[in-house]
Amino acid sequence: MAQDGVFGALVKPESMLIDGEWVAAVEGGTLPVIDPGTEQQIGAVALGTAADVDRAVEVARRACDEERWMRLSAQHRSAVMWKLSDLIAENADELARLESMDVGMPEPTAKAMITEAVNMYRYFAGWADKVYGVSAEIGPAEMRFQGFTRKEPVGVAALITSWNAPMIGNAMKLAPALAAGCVTILKPSEEAPLSTLALGALALQAGVPAGVVNVLPGLGSVVGAALTAHDGVDKVSFTGSTAVGKQIVQAAAGNLKKLSLELGGKSPMIVLPDADIDAAVPALAVGMFWNSGQICTAGTRLLVHSDIADQVAQGVAEAGKAMKIGYRTEPGVELGPLVSQRQLDRVEGYVAKGREAGATVLSGGRRVGDKGYYYEPTVLTDVDPSMAVVEEEIFGPVLGVLSYDEIDEAVAVANGTSYGLASSVWTRDINNALTVARKLKAGRVNINIHRAGGVQLPIGGYKQSGWGRECGPEGIAEFLETKSVVTRMWA
Ligand code: NAD
Numbered sequence: 455m456a457q458d459g460v461f462g463a464l465v466k467p468e469s470m471l472i473d474g475e476w477v478a479a480v481e482g483g484t485l486p487v488i489d490p491g492t493e494q495q496i497g498a499v500a501l502g503t504a505a506d507v508d509r510a511v512e513v514a515r516r517a518c519d520e521e522r523w524m525r526l527s528a529q530h531r532s533a534v535m536w537k538l539s540d541l542i543a544e545n546a547d548e549l550a551r552l553e554s555m556d557v558g559m560p561e562p563t564a565k566a567m568i569t570e571a572v573n574m575y576r577y578f579a580g581w582a583d584k585v586y587g588v589s590a591e592i593g594p595a596e597m598r599f600q601g602f603t604r605k606e607p608v609g610v611a612a613l614i615t616s617w618n619a620p621m622i623g624n625a626m627k628l629a630p631a632l633a634a635g636c637v638t639i640l641k642p643s644e645e646a647p648l649s650t651l652a653l654g655a656l657a658l659q660a661g662v663p664a665g666v667v668n669v670l671p672g673l674g675s676v677v678g679a680a681l682t683a684h685d686g687v688d689k690v691s692f693t694g695s696t697a698v699g700k701q702i703v704q705a706a707a708g709n710l711k712k713l714s715l716e717l718g719g720k721s722p723m724i725v726l727p728d729a730d731i732d733a734a735v736p737a738l739a740v741g742m743f744w745n746s747g748q749i750c751t752a753g754t755r756l757l758v759h760s761d762i763a764d765q766v767a768q769g770v771a772e773a774g775k776a777m778k779i780g781y782r783t784e785p786g787v788e789l790g791p792l793v794s795q796r797q798l799d800r801v802e803g804y805v806a807k808g809r810e811a812g813a814t815v816l817s818g819g820r821r822v823g824d825k826g827y828y829y830e831p832t833v834l835t836d837v838d839p840s841m842a843v844v845e846e847e848i849f850g851p852v853l854g855v856l857s858y859d860e861i862d863e864a865v866a867v868a869n870g871t872s873y874g875l876a877s878s879v880w881t882r883d884i885n886n887a888l889t890v891a892r893k894l895k896a897g898r899v900n901i902n903i904h905r906a907g908g909v910q911l912p913i914g915g916y917k918q919s920g921w922g923r924e925c926g927p928e929g930i931a932e933f934l935e936t937k938s939v940v941t942r943m944w945a
Pocket of ligand 1: 614618644673682693694696701715716718749847915919
């Protein structure tokens with residue numbers, strides 16, 4: 455049960471973290487937490503409402519105005535962030551257990567994500583004392599000015615995340631927000647709130663002052679909507695679907711709050727005729743099926759040169775079939791269930807639509823068992839770019855395979871959706887790889903691997919995959935305002 459271990463020790467049951475205290479929701483509601491591998495309820499968390507949002511925003515504004523975080527020296531804040539990373543690392547096994555219980559992913563997958571989160575807090579801890587601007591001498595000889603820029607925290611930041619990788623999603627937002635000096639309200643997904651609550655507790659333990667990290671679980675349509683519309687919030691950093699991203703743009707218009715939006719994707723993997731097929735096939739399968747395809751950057755469209763299309767499609771289908779699906783704690787399990795019945799219905803619906811439109815199911819295409827939301831890695835052929843299954847984000851283990859004859863044709867198809875998050879090119883020819891990389895309209899291009907990146911490099915979307923970037927220097931810039939200060943100089 456969720457109450458065992460680190461969560462039970464740190465988090466008061468059915469409570470939210472506001473101003474350093476664990477408090478029940480104003481209206482007293484709770485939200486059940488379901489293990490997607492068994493469909494059993496494993497706990498419950500507080501169910502926030504707009505009244506809790508008002509309370510949290512008031513606290514956050516006060517913490518911001520009192521400079522509870524910013525009045526500490528940059529070195530002190532950096533040390534606190536590093537301490538937080540240590541606490542996450544020390545509790546990695548327990549946090550991985552919690553995360554895998556909530557999301558369904560195998561524990562080793564969750565552990566890998568927690569290691570990545572630790573790295574993010576450490577990287578941004580290093581940024582806390584490197585936030586500074588530029589200086590310039592301005593003006594003609596008879597009236598000179600000395601100017602400089604100050605980089606200031608944007609203020610109260612609402613951090614809203616999706617359920618597919620909560621510890622990473624949180625780290626990509628909370629780490630730069632803290633490094634920039636912001637005060638935060640975290641709103642985890644209703645599908646997977648546990649690790650975010652534990653994170654709030656660890657932040658307090660690390661020495662983040664009360665009120666600087668608040669955690670507010672609840673429904674997106676209630677808590678998320680109230681936060682994004684609230685005049686007391688200066689910035690929203692959101693990870694989730696493009697549809698909700700568009701609602702947030704509208705909700706944020708009232709006080710024109712700053713927005714960063716990490717949205718959906720339909721990322722292409724382009725295999726050129728000279729690719730090393732034996733090396734590529736297993737890596738393509740991982741690029742698509744890891745975390746059961748519930749990854750924003752998953753390589754959901756495979757574009758293969760017609761000379762090798764059948765061979766590569768067959769290889770990826772076999773690799774998918776060989777992946778062990780099962781409960782999160784079973785030894786050797788590579789893929790867990792989908793997160794919810796809703797997600798399972800969505801995947802089944804898209805595959806049915808694909809079949810109706812003429813797609814061939816080369817492998818997979820079925821639910822596994824009748825308890826838990828397990829679904830087979832699925833490869834569809836005989837698809838075309840206009841089919842919903844190829845054009846729209848499914849967020850499940852479903853790959854569409856398309857073939858092409860000319861590179862430019864492949865690039866046109868790759869760029870032919872409203873998304874532009876990630877992509878990959880597979881070839882032995884670096885010149886071709888870089889030429890394709892230049893032409894792709896995506897925030898990230900990987901070569902001979904799919905989904906490689908690191909906290910040092912920004913990730914984010916072209917087109918409707920989002921606004922702004924996370925990670926790298928761009929990641930902290932999203933949480934900073936720039937102020938120009940100019941003084942007249944007397945001769
Ligand atoms: P979602 O859009 O349904 O929900 C995301 C978050 O927004 C949740 O916390 C939810 O409670 C909240 N929310 C829902 N309605 C809201 C509203 N009206 N106002 C404010 N907040 C609201 O997405 P999801 O199903 O949780 O996650 C899957 C989606 O997230 C996919 O589209 C995936 O591509 C995307 N994603 C993107 C990235 C990225 O970095 N680009 C990373 C992970 C996931």
